[in-house]
Amino acid sequence: MIWLGIETSNKPLSVSIVRDGQVLAEIVQNTNMTHSVTCMPAIEEVFRKANLTPVDIDAIAVSEGPGSYTGLRIGVTIAKTLAWTLRKPLAGVSSLKVLASNAELYKGIICALFDARRKNVYAAAYRGMNLETVIPEHHGSLEELLQQLKEYNDQILFVGMDVQKFKEDIQTVLGEQAKFAPSSLNLPRASKLIELAEKEPLPSLETIHSFVPKYYRLAEAEAKWLEQHQKEQS
Amino acid sequence: MENLILAIETSCDETAASVVRNGNEILSNVVASQIESQKRFGGVVPEIASRHHVEQITIVIEEALAKANIVPSDLDAVAVTEGPGLVGALLIGINAAKAFAFAHGLPIIGVHHIAGHIYATALVEEMQFPLLALVVSGGHTELVYMKEHGSFEVIGETRDDAAGEAYDKVARVLNLPYPGGPHIDRMAHEAKRGVEFPRAWLEDSYDFSFSGLKSAVINYKHNLEQRGEKIVPEEIAKGFQDSVVEVLTTKTVRAAKDFGVKQVIVAGGVSANRGLRESLRKALEQEGIPFTAPPLNLCTDNAAMIAACAAYMYEAGVRSDLSMNGLPGKELKSWIGENDNLRQS
Numbered sequence: 159m160i161w162l163g164i165e166t167s168n169k170p171l172s173v174s175i176v177r178d179g180q181v182l183a184e185i186v187q188n189t190n191m192t193h194s195v196t197c198m199p200a201i202e203e204v205f206r207k208a209n210l211t212p213v214d215i216d217a218i219a220v221s222e223g224p225g226s227y228t229g230l231r232i233g234v235t236i237a238k239t240l241a242w243t244l245r246k247p248l249a250g251v252s253s254l255k256v257l258a259s260n261a262e263l264y265k266g267i268i269c270a271l272f273d274a275r276r277k278n279v280y281a282a283a284y285r286g287m288n289l290e291t292v293i294p295e296h297h298g299s300l301e302e303l304l305q306q307l308k309e310y311n312d313q314i315l316f317v318g319m320d321v322q323k324f325k326e327d328i329q330t331v332l333g334e335q336a337k338f339a340p341s342s343l344n345l346p347r348a349s350k351l352i353e354l355a356e357k358e359p360l361p362s363l364e365t366i367h368s369f370v371p372k373y374y375r376l377a378e379a380e381a382k383w384l385e386q387h388q389k390e391q392s
Numbered sequence: 393m394e395n396l397i398l399a400i401e402t403s404c405d406e407t408a409a410s411v412v413r414n415g416n417e418i419l420s421n422v423v424a425s426q427i428e429s430q431k432r433f434g435g436v437v438p439e440i441a442s443r444h445h446v447e448q449i450t451i452v453i454e455e456a457l458a459k460a461n462i463v464p465s466d467l468d469a470v471a472v473t474e475g476p477g478l479v480g481a482l483l484i485g486i487n488a489a490k491a492f493a494f495a496h497g498l499p500i501i502g503v504h505h506i507a508g509h510i511y512a513t514a515l516v517e518e519m520q521f522p523l524l525a526l527v528v529s530g531g532h533t534e535l536v537y538m539k540e541h542g543s544f545e546v547i548g549e550t551r552d553d554a555a556g557e558a559y560d561k562v563a564r565v566l567n568l569p570y571p572g573g574p575h576i577d578r579m580a581h582e583a584k585r586g587v588e589f590p591r592a593w594l595e596d597s598y599d600f601s602f603s604g605l606k607s608a609v610i611n612y613k614h615n616l617e618q619r620g621e622k623i624v625p626e627e628i629a630k631g632f633q634d635s636v637v638e639v640l641t642t643k644t645v646r647a648a649k650d651f652g653v654k655q656v657i658v659a660g661g662v663s664a665n666r667g668l669r670e671s672l673r674k675a676l677e678q679e680g681i682p683f684t685a686p687p688l689n690l691c692t693d694n695a696a697m698i699a700a701c702a703a704y705m706y707e708a709g710v711r712s713d714l715s716m717n718g719l720p721g722k723e724l725k726s727w728i729g730e731n732d733n734l735r736q737s
């Protein structure tokens with residue numbers, strides 16, 4: 159079974175080809191170049207390194223969100239176009255879970271988060287080798303998340319590129335309860351994404367057309383429109 | 393010329409794909425519009441447009457291939473709008489095009505959206521050079537001179553609002569639903585008389601300006617309201633349209649004569665406007681200059697026009713690569729006579 163994995167949910171980029179659980183080729187990078195420029199050349203490169211062609215793969219896994227809207231759309235558009243035209247199943251995995259899986263050997267709670275601006279975050283918390291969900295993927299205030307985590311009688315490991323920005327806030331609320339992952343674990347890896355996708359049954363080909371990113375938020379204009387509409391109706 | 397091209401266009405709020413043979417035979421031309429969704433906001437919201445494109449993109453490409461009854465291995469190249477346009481929207485078409493091209497080992501060609509609009513003409517008849525194109529849309533008002541295929545010289549353009557933008561703004565002043573252009577066109581035809589609005593001539597230039605006209609419309613309506621007088625929207629619509637059409641027609645005819653062109657074409661979303669088409673047809677007929685206005689479905693955004701343009705680029709050896717990015721402000725550049733630019737930036 160040969161997988162192609164694509165992860166572009168935030169600033170870092172990762173693509174990987176994995177055959178029967180073995181990583182054949184992987185790219186992990188964290189530069190300021192847009193995924194629109196870097197992602198397809200990176201995919202071409204892992205195929206070349208793995209000495210495979212697009213038709214050789216059996217399935218595609220992609221980070222489905224949350225994350226940067228544009229970043230997610232680039233990865234998902236590439237993944238669903240490849241999956242549709244090559245007639246291969248497409249599996250979506252939570253981008254927060256992909257990140258948390260870097261630290262799956264940790265004994266306590268693993269909290270993955272991305273900055274969503276104005277002291278808001280996309281976040282989730284997991285526990286154990288199987289990454290059982292403690293707090294599901296959501297968009298909300300950092301403060302609320304920290305208060306929620308404080309209730310657990312456990313050490314909490316924070317992972318993610320953006321954790322550094324919130325280190326002070328985290329320590330203020332959680333003190334010694336908070337631990338911070340070494341920076342090498344803060345970059346998502348497409349091979350981990352594939353590992354997670356492999357644990358779930360393969361989705362049918364019929365689901366490819368309707369595959370979209372999980373934004374966890376309405377577009378601003380849509381939220382305003384709904385608010386206005388509900389006011390008019392009440 | 394012999395080639396078969398799949399083109400994708402997502403520069404604004406239409407998700408479109410098309411298969412065209414030899415640059416002039418449309419095998420399929422699929423357009424999924426977002427108008428119903430964008431209507432709620434009175435205009436195109438970029439984030440909403442991008443979300444819709446992701447939902448539609450593979451469905452639209454599949455339909456284009458199925459209707460054309462071809463498989464990927466029949467194709468010679470994949471073309472896609474590289475810009476100008478909404479960057480988030482462009483990126484969906486571009487990345488889908490790149491992924492599709494990579495999956496099937498096909499070359500990829502990035503096309504300028506305005507060049508595409510101009511090449512809609514090639515789907516109707518052979519283009520006659522030298523040629524003058526009036527490109528009028530929501531984002532553009534330009535006079536483009538073409539010496540031959542692949543050669544573009546912008547000889548005049550708007551200094552402020554695009555014609556389509558002015559239409560949308562005036563439509564909003566008149567409380568017309570989005571998109572406002574067709575409503576103004578219809579109302580202008582229903583009116584018996586039009587309000588007298590100014591014309592911005594910008595002497596000794598082929599440039600345009602529509603912001604003064606827009607302000608004049610707003611002031612006129614405001615003054616009537618203040619005096620408690622009755623507003624006849626049809627008369628405002630006609631006055632506005634008459635001003636826009638007269639300036640566009642006069643400048644186009646003058647440029648056509650100055651440059652001695654063999655054909656004038658009108659392209660872009662606003663070229664669907666009946667008032668503008670009739671005026672240009674009449675004025676150019678008087679001068680004995682052949683005039684072409686592509687059918688309405690090829691004037692609004694579509695992918696067949698992108699494929700038609702790409703067919704000529706393909707013949708000229710123009711190729712992009714997998715690092716192609718969306719260029720929201722991409723300039724209209726010639727693809728011939730500039731070998732350094734042949735491999736596009």
Ligand SMILES: [Zn+2]
Pocket residue numbers: 505509529660661692693
């Ligand atoms: Zn257009």
